[in-house]
Every structure is written in structure tokens, then in C-alpha cells.
Amino acid sequence: MIDFEIPAELAQRRDEVLAFVTEKVVPYEKDPRVTPHGPTEELRNELVALAREAGLLTFQAPQDGRPAPTHIEQAILFEAAGWSALGPIALNCAAPDEGNMFLLGKIADPGQAEQFLRPVVEGHHRSVFAMTEPGGAGSDPRQLATTAVRDGDGYVINGRKWLITGANGAQTWIIMADLEGAGATLFLCHGDTPGIVIERTMDTMDRNYVEGHCVVLFDDLRLPASALLGEEGEAFRYAQLRLAPARLTHCMRWLGGGVRAQSIALEYARTRTAFGKPIGQHQGVGFMLADNEIALQQCRLMIWWACWVLDQGQQGRHESSMTKAMVSEELFKVADRCVQVLGGMGISDETPVAGFFRDVRAFRLYDGPTEVHQFAIANRLLRD
Numbered sequence: 232m233i234d235f236e237i238p239a240e241l242a243q244r245r246d247e248v249l250a251f252v253t254e255k256v257v258p259y260e261k262d263p264r265v266t267p268h269g270p271t272e273e274l275r276n277e278l279v280a281l282a283r284e285a286g287l288l289t290f291q292a293p294q295d296g297r298p299a300p301t302h303i304e305q306a307i308l309f310e311a312a313g314w315s316a317l318g319p320i321a322l323n324c325a326a327p328d329e330g331n332m333f334l335l336g337k338i339a340d341p342g343q344a345e346q347f348l349r350p351v352v353e354g355h356h357r358s359v360f361a362m363t364e365p366g367g368a369g370s371d372p373r374q375l376a377t378t379a380v381r382d383g384d385g386y387v388i389n390g391r392k393w394l395i396t397g398a399n400g401a402q403t404w405i406i407m408a409d410l411e412g413a414g415a416t417l418f419l420c421h422g423d424t425p426g427i428v429i430e431r432t433m434d435t436m437d438r439n440y441v442e443g444h445c446v447v448l449f450d451d452l453r454l455p456a457s458a459l460l461g462e463e464g465e466a467f468r469y470a471q472l473r474l475a476p477a478r479l480t481h482c483m484r485w486l487g488g489g490v491r492a493q494s495i496a497l498e499y500a501r502t503r504t505a506f507g508k509p510i511g512q513h514q515g516v517g518f519m520l521a522d523n524e525i526a527l528q529q530c531r532l533m534i535w536w537a538c539w540v541l542d543q544g545q546q547g548r549h550e551s552s553m554t555k556a557m558v559s560e561e562l563f564k565v566a567d568r569c570v571q572v573l574g575g576m577g578i579s580d581e582t583p584v585a586g587f588f589r590d591v592r593a594f595r596l597y598d599g600p601t602e603v604h605q606f607a608i609a610n611r612l613l614r615d
């Protein structure tokens with residue numbers, strides 16, 4: 232049976248999340264600690280404390296005997312969290328931590344989970360996933376240039392990464408390197424391990440990831456044997472485990488941002504007048520709002536469908552790929568139309584719409600650029 236009704240208990244949880252974000256988090260949107268390099272660690276800690284107090288921190292993890300929400304339940308809750316770009320940060324369900332927690336929950340051994348995962352789940356530490364390289368791994372991760380060599384019982388890692396979200400101040404590090412004789416391998420270590428050098432924070436158009444995105448040098452980074460995450464040579468398989476759900480949670484959070492942007496554009500279209508009537512009553516504006524509403528609902532349904540596939544125990548690579556490509560492209564169009572409806576104010580930071588525009592522009596690139604998803608989808612179609 233196909234049923235789109237949201238169960239009462241889930242709807243109540245969604246409303247709690249939304250109320251928390253609108254009442255407690257939105258007032259921080261103009262805080263000077265939201266810098267061009269993203270919210271600072273200090274602001275993040277203050278927001279996390281609010282969610283902890285509200286009993287909503289890391290709601291996507293199993294807690295107090297309650298199982299983790301299913302993917303489809305997450306879709307409802309993450310959309311509510313995304314009403315403000317700071318919402319997922321406060322609730323500890325933002326990237327990259329949320330995807331990293333998911334991955335560590337799947338492959339970390341009990342000792343690693345205690346040391347590296349638990350403090351992230353509890354909101355005390357942040358984490359990074361370091362894969363992309365200038366001129367090396369990117370759309371094609373097989374171009375991985377960072378190397379790991381065996382050294383006694385341990386490993387030595389050398390290479391340079393960039394676009395590494397939240398690197399500055401993060402304590403739990405997942406690093407992808409090409410291990411001699413084994414291939415791409417994941418390693419786990421603390422951010423203050425000698426040999427990790429944060430060269431700079433990049434100036435990027437988006438502003439809503441804690442501490443921005445960094446260029447990082449691994450300069451003879453020496454790690455013990457216990458730093459191996461999972462098995463040698465399995466990094467791409469593990470990265471795939473993380474990617475499908477992480478792609479979808481990005482879609483869910485930014486859908487929430489799209490709903491907010493549309494609500495701001497609607498309010499403006501109702502109240503701003505031009506040529507004798509509210510601008511929304513001019514067809515040119517009304518049609519933009521209608522197109523937004525159609526796109527937002529298409530995105531939502533696509534997300535729910537892909538989540539349903541994952542909830543059936545399937546990997547959902549094809550479905551999550553289609554969804555990520557479609558949602559990021561459509562939300563970008565929604566953002567652009569909202570900016571247009573708001574007139575000159577739309578490109579200013581008087582409203583969160585310009586920030587949403589910048590954020591979804593970046594979303595068309597990370598977790599697989601649209602063209603790379605199209606390439607993978609086409610390859611599967613031709614192969615199968």
C-alpha cells in the first residue's frame with residue numbers, strides 16, 4: 232500500500248524540531264560568529280548546548296532504548312531541522328558529522344567507536360572526512376594521490392587535501408590514503424596528531440559549515456596500527472556506504488531551506504505592491520512561486536522514494552544518485568526564483584535567501600557533482 236500520511240508521533244517530533252529551530256536557533260542567524268568561514272566553534276558549542284537542553288541533540292542516532300529513525304522518518308525530521316542553516320548544526324545532524332557518525336557506526340571497532348564516535352554523537356567533538364585533493368581525488372576518487380606506507384606496526388601518511396569541511400578544530404579525522412600494495416584505505420586519528428597541518432581556510436561562497444573548508448597537509452603523519460578503519464584497501468566500498476544516506480540527508484536539510492526561502496518569497500509577494508497590486512498577483516511573479524511549490528514537492532517525493540528504497544535494506548546507489556542530482560538542481564532553481572521575487576533585497580543578507588542561494592550552489596558540487604551522477608546513471612542504464 233502507498234500511504235503518504237505522517238504518523239502522529241512522528242509529526243509531533245517534527246513539530247518539536249521545527250519549534251526548536253524557529254524559536255531557539257533562528258535568532259542566531261545574524262550572530263557575528265556566523266563568519267565568511269562559517270559558524271565558529273564557539274557558536275556551534277552554544278547551539279549544541281541548546282539542543283542538548285531541549286532533548287533533541289543527535290536525534291538521528293539510537294538513544295535511550297529508542298531505535299534510530301528510519302530513513303523515511305529522517306526525511307521528515309531533517310527537513311524541519313533545515314528551516315535554518317544553523318538548525319542541523321545545533322541538532323548535531325549537519326554534514327560532515329552526520330555522515331561520519333553513520334560511517335563510524337558501521338565500521339569502527341568497539342575501541343574506535345568509544346574513542347572517536349561517542350564524543351561526536353554526544354556533540355563534544357566534531358569530525359572530518361578527508362578525501363578530496365587539489366589535482367588528485369575529486370569527482371574521480373581513483374586519482375587519490377595521498378599515500379600511506381607501512382612503518383613497523385603503523386603507517387606514515389603524506390599528501391595534501393582541500394575543501395575539507397570543518398578541519399579547523401575537529402578532533403575525529405577520517406583520512407583516505409593510497410596504501411602501498413593495498414589501495415585506497417581509511418584511517419582514523421585525532422586532529423591534533425603531529426603531521427596534520429592546516430594550511431589555510433579557503434574563501435568559499437557558502438557560509439554555513441562550521442569553520443568552513445580547509446587545505447590540509449599530511450606531513451609524515453605517523454599513525455599506529457589501531458588507526459586502520461575497517462580493512463585495508465576497502466575505502467571506496469566504505470565511502471559508498473556513507474555516500475548514499477549522506478547524499479539524501481543533504482537533500483532533506485536543503486529542502487527545509489527551500490521551504491523557508493519560498494515562505495519568505497511568498498510573504499513578500501503578498502505584501503509588496505507594484506503597478507497597483509501585490510506583486511504576487513502579477514503572473515510573472517505568481518508563476519515563479521507556483522513553479523517553486525511544484526519543485527519543492529517533487530524534491531520531497533523523490534527523497535521519500537529513495538529513503539523507502541534504503542529502508543528496504545537496499546544500497547540505493549542509483550536512486551540516491553538520481554535524487555541528489557535532481558534535488559540539488561531543482562533547489563538551486565527555487566533559490567534563484569526566490570531571489571528574483573525579492574527584487575534587490577534578494578541578493579542582500581537582509582533575509583536568509585541569499586545565503587540559501589550560495590549554499591545550494593555549492594550543493595550541486597559536493598557529494599558528487601550533478602554531471603558525475605548523470606555519468607553514473609547513464610553508465611548503469613547502458614550496462615543493465
Ligand SMILES: Cc1cc2nc3c(=O)[nH]c(=O)nc-3n(C[C@H](O)[C@H](O)[C@H](O)COP(=O)(O)OP(=O)(O)OC[C@H]3O[C@@H](n4cnc5c(N)ncnc54)[C@H](O)[C@@H]3O)c2cc1C
Binds near residue numbers: 394
Ligand atoms: C562546500 C563543499 C564542501 C566539501 N567538503 C568536503 C569534505 O569535507 N571532504 C572532502 O573530501 N571533500 C569535500 N568537498 C569536495 C567535493 O567532494 C568535490 O568538490 C567533488 O567531489 C568534486 O571534485 P572536484 O572539486 O575535484 O571537481 P573535479 O573533479 O575537478 O570536477 C570538475 C568538473 O568536471 C565535471 N566532471 C567530472 N567528471 C565528469 C564526467 N564523467 N562527466 C561529466 N562531467 C564530469 C564535474 O561535474 C565538475 O563540474 C567539498 C566540496 C564543496 C564544494
